[in-house]
Amino acid sequence: MQKVTNENFLIYHAFGGSCNGCDIEVKILEIPKFSMKKYGLKFTYDPEKANIILITGILTYKCLNYISEILKRALNKQIIIAVGDCAVTGGIFFNSYTMKGPVDRVIPVDIYVSGCPPNPKLILHGLLKAVTKIREKKNGV
């Protein structure tokens, strides 16, 4: 498989308490049918090194306690993407008593991807938009 670019962009996937529909559609971007390695995208498990943070799920009470430290440090350095209806507006759980989201009540979001759950092609389109934003920031500075 030939690579289109030489740079590497690292993605950190934070769980916010979803039904796992969106999480599996994100995980499946590694297989050759959708092939995100071609564009230089990779998953990482260290939040300090990541360029992009991807959030799924309504932010429940306990999950927010756990990832709030990561989100506080990410304010100006990393790009934040909200994937799925639950992260964008709360979806069908909008009147639940444990909801502390949606994501833009807690931190400003750069890119929204809507759908329940969104198709992997759509998530890949959103990730590539984030890559153009990172390049603009680098060239601008």
Add this chain to the structure above:
Amino acid sequence: MGYELMEEKSKDHFIVSEIENFRGLPEVDADKCTACGICSIHCPTKAIEIAMTVKDLVHRIYSGKCIACGKCQEVCPEEAIHLSRKMGQVEGLRSMLVVEKIINVVRCKVCGKPIASKLQVEKIKENLKKSDHDVEDVSSISVCRECRILLTKRTSDKIIR
């Protein structure tokens, strides 16, 4: 191939699926919609709204809330709304996650505000003709509520004096 996907797409540009029976975002036929509001009552996430802007009557769908269940298609009495093959929206601002359609309306002769949709007015005219009313004489389907109050006030002043 990757660089094609990175272009900026406008709000009307959607990614479309190749499957025939795909359940995507709903789409309204502006000639058949009567703005009755039944789809808005039955939507489980309150994603449909019928709103009045300054000039128009508008049917609005929030794509950030729509779960593509198909209930609006089941309950519409005019069969004016169908699920299309569009997948979803990817935007940078939350206020851009909307799909709007302007409904064809009949406007007030005096001030120009929308009164009701064209189909509703035609149905009222049909029923009036069956019961032998003179259709041109009826002011409630050509003048809006506020202007009608002002017109009748002027005529009643003439009668009293």
Add this chain to the structure above:
Amino acid sequence: MTREKVVIGPIYPALEEPIQFNLMVENEKIINVNFEIGFHHRGVEKLALKRNIWENILLMERICGICSHAHTLCYCQAIEKALNIQVPPKAKHIRVIISELERIHSHMLILGAIMHSLNFHSLFNDIMINREVAMEAFDLLCGNRVHYGINTIGGVRRDFPEKPLKRILENLEELETFIKATIDNVENRREFQDKMENVGVITKSLAKKLDVIGPVARASGIPFDIRKHHPYESYENIGFEIITKSEGDVKARTLIRFEEILQSIRIIDQAVDYLLNEKDSLLCSESFEIVSSEGVGRVEAPRGELFYYVSLNDFSIPERVKMRTPTFANIPVLSEILIGEKIELALGIINSIDPCIACLDRSLIIESRREKNAKSNQ
């Protein structure tokens, strides 16, 4: 003799859902296990009392994205038993086809996760690529890859035409050859024996004492399957076998899932045969009346027995909806079998139980500050 605390914390590679394990490790062997749940609790049982019985189908679908058809099927069965509604035979066969396709995709997902956590990466890639056969089938038949929306009270919402059904049968034949080749691979090669044989053993007496269900129990020698013992939909007229093994280790739990996929392909063949030959056309029963009653539904989900209770009064908003998911019965066995094993094999053992945490979280415990101060004052 150093003691350490290892936290397999909510976000971790190869653990797909947030649950926290606190393990005490001495000399690379585990001596104590504690776990913390509650990260996924969304209050579904309370939200179900605010919507009517048809909108609740959309809510129950989104409890879990992997076993979503089993949840809606069980809910619709509970209401159909309460109100005495008869489902036409064509709808029963359509429901069976989607249940078995869901079993195939769910088993392949957890088998990929087991291989990934035991460091067999090439097999993980192969399994996930072949899983797309099932996902394309959902796309062609139901319109979406996840959250299919095919069930309603009294029947199904869509018809299945002939052309996609024939194409799915061809793709399933190729899947069958891949699964048979992988079973030979896992049974005979040397690398799999060291990491999977005699690891995480659940004996038959422990399984009976702690009441485990699903493929975990069948791998320890207890042959119980709701599809044979309390048949529902059209499983009485379809021929298949229950598979049991007696060793109860990680290898048995892996092999039993591969063989259940082969049985599912056999069931789908018979159900599609019925649809292509019989010419009924009724998809859903006619109108019914809502009276005060209660009903119970039982379904064999991919992980075990799923149970729903619904209670109705004269309105269309239910009075109480209660669900018991299969992972809730299987999780306590982890505190017995992890003790004495090496720390590198811990994730493989956890994934072999097949935890689905989104189905599991039905309650939430928060310690308030007043309680803490009261305890310290005493």
